[in-house]
Amino acid sequence: MLKKKREKDNKKENNxxxxxATEQQVAEQQVVEQQVVEQVKEVNVDFKEKFMRTxxxxxNYKRRIEKERLIxxxxxxxxxxxxxxxxxxxxxxAIKTGEENVEDEAEQAWLDGFKIIQKNSQKTxxxxxxxxxxxxxEFDPELHEALVQVESDKHKEGEVVQVLNKGYKFKxxxxxxxxxxxxx
Numbered sequence: 001m002l003k004k005k006r007e008k009d010n011k012k013e014n015n016x017x018x019x020x021a022t023e024q025q026v027a028e029q030q031v032v033e034q035q036v037v038e039q040v041k042e043v044n045v046d047f048k049e050k051f052m053r054t055x056x057x058x059x060n061y062k063r064r065i066e067k068e069r070l071i072x073x074x075x076x077x078x079x080x081x082x083x084x085x086x087x088x089x090x091x092x093x094a095i096k097t098g099e100e101n102v103e104d105e106a107e108q109a110w111l112d113g114f115k116i117i118q119k120n121s122q123k124t125x126x127x128x129x130x131x132x133x134x135x136x137x138e139f140d141p142e143l144h145e146a147l148v149q150v151e152s153d154k155h156k157e158g159e160v161v162q163v164l165n166k167g168y169k170f171k172x173x174x175x176x177x178x179x180x181x182x183x184x
Contacts, residue, residue, distance in 0.1 A: 133167035145177040155183035
Protein backbone atom coordinates (compact mmCIF):
# COMPACT_ATOMS: atom_id res chain seq x y z
CA MET A 1 0.00 0.00 0.00
CA LEU A 2 2.81 2.25 0.85
CA LYS A 3 4.26 1.44 -2.45
CA LYS A 4 1.07 2.39 -4.19
CA LYS A 5 0.96 5.63 -2.26
CA ARG A 6 4.52 6.41 -3.27
CA GLU A 7 3.76 5.62 -6.85
CA LYS A 8 0.73 7.85 -6.63
CA ASP A 9 2.81 10.65 -5.09
CA ASN A 10 5.50 10.16 -7.76
CA LYS A 11 2.86 10.32 -10.44
CA LYS A 12 1.49 13.52 -8.91
CA GLU A 13 4.97 15.00 -8.74
CA ASN A 14 5.64 13.94 -12.32
CA ASN A 15 2.31 15.41 -13.40
CA UNK A 16 3.07 18.66 -11.54
CA UNK A 17 6.52 18.76 -13.14
CA UNK A 18 4.99 18.01 -16.53
CA UNK A 19 2.35 20.70 -15.97
CA UNK A 20 5.05 23.19 -14.95
CA ALA A 21 7.15 22.24 -17.97
CA THR A 22 4.11 22.54 -20.23
CA GLU A 23 3.22 25.92 -18.72
CA GLN A 24 6.80 27.07 -19.23
CA GLN A 25 6.76 25.83 -22.84
CA VAL A 26 3.44 27.56 -23.43
CA ALA A 27 4.81 30.79 -21.92
CA GLU A 28 7.94 30.54 -24.08
CA GLN A 29 5.83 29.81 -27.14
CA GLN A 30 3.64 32.84 -26.38
CA VAL A 31 6.74 35.02 -26.10
CA VAL A 32 8.02 33.70 -29.43
CA GLU A 33 4.60 34.20 -31.02
CA GLN A 34 4.48 37.74 -29.64
CA GLN A 35 7.92 38.44 -31.12
CA VAL A 36 6.79 37.07 -34.49
CA VAL A 37 3.65 39.22 -34.35
CA GLU A 38 5.79 42.31 -33.60
CA GLN A 39 8.12 41.49 -36.49
CA VAL A 40 5.15 41.00 -38.82
CA LYS A 41 3.73 44.35 -37.67
CA GLU A 42 7.05 46.07 -38.39
CA VAL A 43 7.24 44.47 -41.84
CA ASN A 44 3.62 45.49 -42.45
CA VAL A 45 4.39 49.10 -41.49
CA ASP A 46 7.43 49.03 -43.81
CA PHE A 47 5.37 47.71 -46.71
CA LYS A 48 2.62 50.22 -45.99
CA GLU A 49 5.12 53.12 -46.07
CA LYS A 50 6.72 51.80 -49.26
CA PHE A 51 3.28 51.41 -50.84
CA MET A 52 2.30 54.98 -49.88
CA ARG A 53 5.55 56.39 -51.31
CA THR A 54 5.25 54.33 -54.48
CA UNK A 55 1.61 55.34 -54.89
CA UNK A 56 2.46 59.03 -54.40
CA UNK A 57 5.29 58.71 -56.94
CA UNK A 58 2.92 57.07 -59.40
CA UNK A 59 0.28 59.80 -58.94
CA ASN A 60 2.94 62.47 -59.53
CA TYR A 61 4.11 60.56 -62.60
CA LYS A 62 0.56 60.44 -63.99
CA ARG A 63 0.08 64.19 -63.46
CA ARG A 64 3.45 64.98 -65.07
CA ILE A 65 2.72 62.76 -68.08
CA GLU A 66 -0.70 64.36 -68.53
CA LYS A 67 0.85 67.85 -68.49
CA GLU A 68 3.54 66.75 -70.95
CA ARG A 69 0.91 65.16 -73.19
CA LEU A 70 -1.05 68.43 -73.29
CA ILE A 71 2.12 70.38 -74.09
CA UNK A 72 3.00 67.92 -76.87
CA UNK A 73 -0.51 68.18 -78.26
CA UNK A 74 -0.49 71.99 -78.25
CA UNK A 75 2.98 72.04 -79.80
CA UNK A 76 1.83 69.69 -82.57
CA UNK A 77 -1.33 71.73 -83.14
CA UNK A 78 0.70 74.94 -83.25
CA UNK A 79 3.08 73.41 -85.76
CA UNK A 80 0.21 72.36 -88.05
CA UNK A 81 -1.46 75.75 -87.71
CA UNK A 82 1.79 77.51 -88.63
CA UNK A 83 1.79 75.53 -91.89
CA UNK A 84 -1.80 76.63 -92.63
CA UNK A 85 -1.30 80.36 -91.97
CA UNK A 86 0.49 81.10 -95.28
CA UNK A 87 -2.48 79.57 -97.12
CA UNK A 88 -4.84 81.86 -95.20
CA UNK A 89 -2.59 84.83 -96.10
CA UNK A 90 -2.67 83.87 -99.79
CA UNK A 91 -6.46 83.61 -99.65
CA UNK A 92 -6.69 87.08 -98.06
CA UNK A 93 -4.40 88.56 -100.74
CA ALA A 94 -6.38 86.88 -103.52
CA ILE A 95 -9.64 88.32 -102.20
CA LYS A 96 -8.13 91.79 -101.81
CA THR A 97 -6.76 91.71 -105.35
CA GLY A 98 -10.03 90.27 -106.68
CA GLU A 99 -12.09 93.04 -105.08
CA GLU A 100 -9.94 95.63 -106.84
CA ASN A 101 -10.20 93.93 -110.27
CA VAL A 102 -13.73 92.46 -110.55
CA GLU A 103 -15.03 93.10 -114.08
CA ASP A 104 -18.15 90.93 -114.47
CA GLU A 105 -20.62 88.70 -112.63
CA ALA A 106 -18.62 85.50 -113.20
CA GLU A 107 -15.59 87.00 -111.50
CA GLN A 108 -17.82 88.31 -108.69
CA ALA A 109 -19.23 84.78 -108.18
CA TRP A 110 -15.69 83.42 -107.89
CA LEU A 111 -14.82 86.20 -105.45
CA ASP A 112 -17.94 85.45 -103.39
CA GLY A 113 -16.90 81.79 -103.25
CA PHE A 114 -13.45 82.77 -102.00
CA LYS A 115 -15.05 85.01 -99.36
CA ILE A 116 -17.11 82.07 -98.11
CA ILE A 117 -13.95 79.95 -97.90
CA GLN A 118 -12.23 82.79 -96.03
CA LYS A 119 -15.14 83.15 -93.60
CA ASN A 120 -15.21 79.39 -92.91
CA SER A 121 -11.43 79.33 -92.48
CA GLN A 122 -11.58 82.15 -89.93
CA LYS A 123 -14.43 80.42 -88.10
CA THR A 124 -12.50 77.14 -87.95
CA UNK A 125 -9.34 78.87 -86.72
CA UNK A 126 -11.36 80.58 -83.99
CA UNK A 127 -12.90 77.25 -82.94
CA UNK A 128 -9.39 75.80 -82.69
CA UNK A 129 -8.32 78.64 -80.40
CA UNK A 130 -6.47 80.76 -82.96
CA UNK A 131 -6.93 84.52 -82.67
CA UNK A 132 -5.73 87.30 -84.93
CA UNK A 133 -3.39 89.72 -83.14
CA UNK A 134 -4.84 93.21 -82.77
CA UNK A 135 -2.59 95.69 -84.54
CA UNK A 136 -4.42 98.91 -83.74
CA UNK A 137 -2.63 101.44 -81.58
CA GLU A 138 0.85 101.28 -80.13
CA PHE A 139 3.58 98.98 -81.36
CA ASP A 140 4.09 96.04 -78.95
CA PRO A 141 7.31 94.06 -79.53
CA GLU A 142 5.75 90.99 -77.91
CA LEU A 143 2.99 90.93 -80.55
CA HIS A 144 4.39 92.85 -83.50
CA GLU A 145 7.47 92.71 -85.69
CA ALA A 146 8.40 96.11 -87.08
CA LEU A 147 9.64 95.75 -90.66
CA VAL A 148 9.62 99.41 -91.64
CA GLN A 149 9.48 102.83 -90.01
CA VAL A 150 7.53 105.39 -92.00
CA GLU A 151 6.70 109.08 -91.75
CA SER A 152 3.03 109.64 -90.95
CA ASP A 153 1.03 112.74 -90.15
CA LYS A 154 -1.98 110.67 -89.09
CA HIS A 155 -0.15 108.54 -86.49
CA LYS A 156 1.87 109.30 -83.40
CA GLU A 157 5.43 108.05 -83.08
CA GLY A 158 5.49 104.33 -82.23
CA GLU A 159 1.98 103.64 -83.55
CA VAL A 160 1.28 100.89 -86.05
CA VAL A 161 0.65 102.47 -89.44
CA GLN A 162 0.00 99.43 -91.62
CA VAL A 163 -0.25 95.66 -91.19
CA LEU A 164 1.95 93.97 -93.75
CA ASN A 165 1.24 90.41 -92.60
CA LYS A 166 -1.30 89.37 -89.96
CA GLY A 167 -0.11 87.83 -86.72
CA TYR A 168 -1.85 85.05 -84.79
CA LYS A 169 -2.04 83.70 -81.24
CA PHE A 170 -2.89 80.14 -80.28
CA LYS A 171 -4.07 79.61 -76.70
CA UNK A 172 -2.19 82.72 -75.53
CA UNK A 173 1.03 81.68 -77.29
CA UNK A 174 2.26 83.61 -80.31
CA UNK A 175 2.05 81.53 -83.47
CA UNK A 176 3.35 84.32 -85.64
CA UNK A 177 4.08 87.97 -84.88
CA UNK A 178 2.19 90.54 -86.91
CA UNK A 179 4.52 92.22 -89.41
CA UNK A 180 3.84 95.93 -89.36
CA UNK A 181 5.12 99.36 -90.35
CA UNK A 182 5.53 101.82 -87.50
CA UNK A 183 5.35 105.62 -87.46
CA UNK A 184 8.60 107.54 -86.81
